[in-house]
Amino acid sequence: MPTAGTRIGAEVAKFDALAARWWDPNGPMKPLHRMNPLRTGWIAERIARLHGRDPAAPDALAGLSLLDVGCGAGLASEALARRGARVTGLDAAGEALEAARAHASAQGLDIDYREGLPEDLPDHETFDAVIALEVIEHVADRAAFLAALARAAKRGAPVFLSTLNRTPRAFLMAKLGAEYLLRLLPVGTHDWRMFVTPGELGAGLRQVGLGVADITGMAMDPLTGRWRATRDVGINYLVMARG
Template sequence: MPASNTASNTAMAGEIAKFDALATRWWDPAGPMAPLHRMNPLRCGWIARRLAAATGRAGEDLSGLAILDVGCGAGLASEGLARKGAAVTGLDAAGEALAAARAHAAAGGLSIDYRQGLPEDLAAEERRFDAVVALEVIEHVADRPAFLAALAAVTRPGGMVFLSTLNRTPKAFLFAKLGAEYLLRLLPRGTHDWRMFVTPAELGAEARRAGLRTTDIAGMVPGLPRQEWRESRDVSVNYIVAMRRD
């Protein structure tokens, strides 16, 4: 699929270029995506358990389910979900990141359908998935309501949408912006714009207008240095949400 026009409702050219520039180091667990590497087991496990329960499966079994990973980057979540049995389509507007995703999946013997484009492209093709995930993506899009509507459009009725993002709180500004980017240098400077963070209430209201109903929410907090993240009731910084399409 050719790259979509960056003047579309949801894509931002600057954000695409930002993540394309990180493509060659995306899979380095000690590189600029190190926080996502440590967060990924929590994200994928949380999603898998809820999706398996909603579809009558045990544990984290996703076999036979078609999942779309929107804003997949170089494929961290795509590979995590594929290893749990899902048939995964990874979608991103960043071509260099997708090239890294395809190479890494091939090296690991994983069959993942990586496509360049936007969710509205697949909606125009009338594609539908059992579940759609967009992890650490919505804080980088140009139009949240349009993005949520596109996610709903590519989810089958009764299917699920999973989002993870950052809350717009003073604590998130301190830890996720100043701390992570400037003090600890866990992320490249300029990775996030605090003004684009979204509160759970805002996200829930916008999702309802798109035909999505929130069914679960949890906070995600980092463990000790070099340890994986853990689930928490504290949603003041990072949080993950499950939604069902009506």
Template sequence: MAGTAVEAEIRKFGALADRWWDPGGPMKPLHRMNPLRTGWIAERIARAHGRTGRDLSGLTLLDVGCGAGLAAEAFARFGARVTGVDAAADAVAAARAHAAAGGLEIEYREGGPEDLLAEGARFDAVVALEVVEHVEERAAFYAALAGLASGPVFLSTLNRTARSFLMAKLGAEYLLRLLPVGTHDWKMFVTPGELGAGLKRAGLRVTDIAGMTMDPLTGGWRESRDLGVNYLVMAGR
């Protein structure tokens, strides 16, 4: 264990670093999902600052568990000053290289949110997308997110339901091969009630929630009221 990060999870996702930016590779579902989740978040951050659309110009944003930078780069293109942190060194190296190739100024750090918290860092918004289902020390993780945020905190994750087991575990990993086998442990999925209670103990309350639903024909994602598999949460004080 490195802080709130699990060593086995670090190795697993670090091994995917060189294919992270391949839209047809092992991170294909994240590529398809990214416009929905980053757009949903950017609109709410902008609204909180009295702005329209997805204007994040000059705002600081921390992407926790940033991987090779899919979400971080999207937020940077919305104008945010982005810091990404991840415990997988290979993923951070891939993120730095891709941002440099695209002319984006993003600060990437190897480590966990607790490292930045110890430094006294604060951000206008903190996001942790498809991360919490890989974290065992969740109370410490939520506390770190809360401590780093001077504004809203956003998480996206998978609900622990029979349907998510069929679709996100068996279907995505074994039948359709959308994700490498072993990407997820269904027992680590988080129900909205569990997530809300954990955030509450960290001093945050859920202020918005939405489902993310994939169109099986196109592979595209849309916002929905269905929280049964993938969902997004916004929380604040």
């Protein structure tokens, strides 16, 4: 697989191919649409509390700068921009970014979408929060990726990651079940060997000067399709880290 920095060419092409249907709530990104309220709500609540704000306020993130790494077509970027954040969305998939720009414009949202990799950001550009959701299991160099996220965060600012645990249960449900049996995701979306255990992620974060400050599992109700926070991190999980 050709790589350039943390980028894997085949992974970028995979998500570029989905660009046209990214915003279809019943299309190939349906699981992310369903998961997004939980992910962005959990993140927004913690950012707001760190800044002494009411997490329930509609503009709880007003004026705060946020970097969304691997933003795709902007599901999380838009949700956090609606809470007042000044969002920069970064992705290596150019076609997905075109879909992101078009959708944000139609919604009247001012989001700075850029094509590139986090390691290419200038050292002087830092943010009040950095997020990378369902990205680390698709990168070529996990250590370099985490180092780039840490550099992009202001001193003491939170870094959020969501990913999939490398467990037999995750293989059965997130790989075989979601891709082959239920067809919730296109076949080939994930490589189970690239899933990341919480222990591995925590160790990688410590190596770049960050410590896990909070963690939650994410589980889907098979009857309603809604996602909820849970103590079970055996499949999907979300982490907040700080320096």
